[in-house]
Structures are given as C-alpha cells and as structure tokens.
Amino acid sequence: MIAEDLFDLAPVIPVVVLDDAADAVPLARALVEGGLPAIEVTLRTPAAPEAIERIAAEVPDAVVGAGTVVRPEDAERAAGAGARFLVSPGCTPALRSAMEATGLPFLPGVATASEAMALLETGITAMKFFPAEAAGGAAALRALAGPLPSIRFCPTGGISPRNAADYLALGNVGCVGGSWLTPASVVGAGDWPRVRKLAAEAASLRPA
Numbered sequence: 001m002i003a004e005d006l007f008d009l010a011p012v013i014p015v016v017v018l019d020d021a022a023d024a025v026p027l028a029r030a031l032v033e034g035g036l037p038a039i040e041v042t043l044r045t046p047a048a049p050e051a052i053e054r055i056a057a058e059v060p061d062a063v064v065g066a067g068t069v070v071r072p073e074d075a076e077r078a079a080g081a082g083a084r085f086l087v088s089p090g091c092t093p094a095l096r097s098a099m100e101a102t103g104l105p106f107l108p109g110v111a112t113a114s115e116a117m118a119l120l121e122t123g124i125t126a127m128k129f130f131p132a133e134a135a136g137g138a139a140a141l142r143a144l145a146g147p148l149p150s151i152r153f154c155p156t157g158g159i160s161p162r163n164a165a166d167y168l169a170l171g172n173v174g175c176v177g178g179s180w181l182t183p184a185s186v187v188g189a190g191d192w193p194r195v196r197k198l199a200a201e202a203a204s205l206r207p208a
C-alpha cells in the first residue's frame with residue numbers, strides 16, 4: 001500500500017482516542033461495519049499501542065494506523081504494534097526519515113505552502129492538512145491546488161458532517177479525517193451502534 005491508497009479506502013478516516021484498549025476491537029468493528037475501514041488510533045494515550053495491536057490481530061477488515069506520530073521513535077513503536085499507516089500533525093526531517101524507515105505509508109502534516117513544498121522536494125505527494133479549519137479550510141486547499149497540483153491532502157482538524165462534503169468536493173482532497181465518529185462520551189458508554197451509525201453516515205459522503 002502506498003500513501004495515496006489510503007484515500008481510496010473511504011471518504012473519512014476516523015481519528016480515535018482510546019483510554020481503554022478493551023474498547024479497541026468493538027469500536028473498530030463498528031467503524032468497519034459502518035463502512036470506514038481505515039482507522040487512525042492516536043498515540044495520545046498509554047492504551048494506544050495495545051489498541052492498535054488488538055485491532056490488527058482481531059479485526060481483519062480494518063486497516064489500522066497510528067496518529068499523533070510526533071517523535072521519531074513513535075514511528076517505530078507504532079509499526080511494532082502493527083500499525084499499517086502513520087499520520088503526523090506536522091513534520092520535521094528527522095520524523096520524515098523515521099516514518100520512511102518503517103516502510104509504511106504515511107501522511108505527514110502540513111499547514112502551509114512552504115511545508116508542503118519541503119515534503120514535495122523529497123518526493124512525498126500525499127499529506128495531511130492540519131489544522132484544517134484553523135489553517136484556512138477548504139478555501140486554503142482550493143488555493144494550494146493552483147501552484148501545487150500534484151499534492152493530495154487529508155484535511156483534519158475541525159472537520160464535521162457540516163463541512164466534510166465541501167472538502168471532499170475538492171480535486172486535491174483524497175479523504176478527510178476527524179474525531180466526530182467516536183466522541184468520548186459515546187466511546188465511554190460503549191455505544192457501538194451509535195458509532196456504526198455515525199460511520200455509515202460518513203461513508204455515504206462519497207459514493208463507494
């Protein structure tokens with residue numbers, strides 16, 4: 001799988017924060033059943049590596065990745081847990097090298113033309129656009145398509161059912177990411193039918 005392939009899995013990559021690894025499998029099943037197989041588990045909680053491991057082992061139809069890959073050592077740790085892709089909020093040369101060294105597809109985060117150009121110089125053409133709404137939203141991405149037509153983005157940060165379709169309508173948007181599919185209150189309550197319903201609504205934002 002190359003990074004661009006992530007864009008074809010579903011219109012939305014759920015961004016998941018898990019406090020309890022025991023929630024990982026039922027949550028991933030609900031997302032997959034709803035039609036969202038690519039799942040980004042953020043490395044923001046101590047439970048994240050085990051959550052990734054469990055999803056990789058027990059939910060074969062999921063494509064589980066690691067998000068919030070910030071330090072170079074996070075990349076190898078995520079790969080070791082079984083992550084199949086990596087996502088970072090921003091990028092540095094050391095982090096890019098570490099993500100590349102895993103051999104996994106990855107979406108490094110950018111928020112400006114210069115950051116995107118620095119990665120483009122290294123051959124990377126698939127990136128996360130973060131924080132999407134705060135960094136100019138769909139209008140910013142539309143503007144970047146002119147001078148940087150070879151880059152495709154996964155905007156994340158402030159995306160919701162209200163604005164997701166505006167992003168997905170852009171030619172340089174491959175998919176969007178967001179945490180609205182798995183609100184903490186819903187995960188805390190173990191309300192997996194609700195997660196499945198939110199996922200199904202998100203999956204229908206772009207016809208399969």
Ligand code: 3PG
Binds near residue numbers: 156178
């Ligand atoms: C991320 O890590 O990409 C964001 O925190 C997700 O943003 P959201 O919570 O606004 O969807």
